[in-house]
């Protein structure tokens with residue numbers, strides 16, 4: 001009994017330039033917001049960009065993008081719909097927003113299924129919105145995807161640092177490239193930057209807490225005008241360089 | 242038709258196995274398709290035939306549909322894919338992504354969404370028959 005799907009995964013992302021996994025040890029640090037915003041900014045600059053929401057049990061990028069009712073086209077595979085200039089994949093197309101509890105094996109099966117049938121075509125960037133931690137999704141991205149690079153999101157909290165440290169430790173051990181760490185939702189002074197420098201990871205910058213974000217979720221044009229987006233844009237050189 | 246994408250994965254995997262095992266002439270490839278994925282049998286077969294490379298020219302495809310079985314992790318009940326009870330939209334969603342059955346199906350006894358798909362999920366290669374090199 002052999003699962004044939006694995007053998008074509010490489011083919012499906014062959015024409016993808018860079019795969020960026022937006023990741024963190026913690027939830028609620030802004031991964032989905034940053035992944036979506038960066039993808040939109042890249043697309044706006046003319047890079048052909050895909051966004052793949054891998055938080056199958058708690059997907060949220062569709063809310064950030066203000067997704068309207070749509071489903072992928074079926075050709076000789078599945079063609080992701082273009083949403084605000086992004087080739088966009090989310091489990092929401094199929095779960096219809098219902099609670100979809102998945103255990104590890106189910107996550108892997110769903111991930112392998114979507115990877116093996118989704119035709120991303122040529123892309124400069126495929127941005128992955130990761131669930132928190134070093135569980136199923138992170139392990140599967142490392143196991144199944146060609147050369148992912150991890151962009152790590154944290155907050156000034158020592159609690160975030162504690163979990164991100166473990167993510168960094170694992171990526172290092174497995175020799176997976178780390179783009180660097182972004183400190184999000186900064187409000188006052190913090191010396192988290194020093195802590196990351198001690199770990200020898202590149203500190204890419206800080207993004208302040210921006211109250212305008214919440215009221216502009218779902219409205220992409222306005223979201224891109226927020227301080228959050230302006231600061232996120234400064235990270236681009238680390239992705240494109 | 243995403244049957245084509247799946248057929249492509251079957252052909253590629255068969256070629257890999259044939260190469261690894263040193264099979265000289267493949268005569269039969271047995272493929273199972275899980276009932277819940279509701280692949281269009283004819284489309285899938287046609288895709289396999291069209292995609293068949295010369296290395297597999299003597300191979301016959303045997304495609305069988307396997308019943309889908311679920312087992313509740315909470316109460317242990319086993320049951321079959323309740324196709325007739327599901328609407329077209331739900332069936333289509335499950336066709337694309339069998340795991341979203343966890344959004345639409347519940348254990349008929351205890352109502353739990355925590356069940357296992359114990360058989361007949363997607364596509365798999367059951368066996369490859371042929372003549373081995375030096376054999």
Ligand SMILES: Nc1ncnc2c1ncn2[C@@H]1O[C@H](COP(=O)(O)OP(=O)(O)O)[C@@H](O)[C@H]1O
Nearest residue numbers: 027028029030031032033185208209210211213
């Ligand atoms: N810099 C920021 N300023 C204000 N709100 C933010 C900022 N970054 C993220 N948020 C908000 O914080 C919440 C968590 O963000 P989200 O992207 O869902 O995190 P994660 O994906 O890491 O769980 C969301 O409501 C999001 O809009």
Ligand SMILES: [Mg+2]
Nearest residue numbers: 031032055060
């Ligand atoms: Mg998220």
Ligand SMILES: [Zn+2]
Nearest residue numbers: 313316348351
């Ligand atoms: Zn039950």
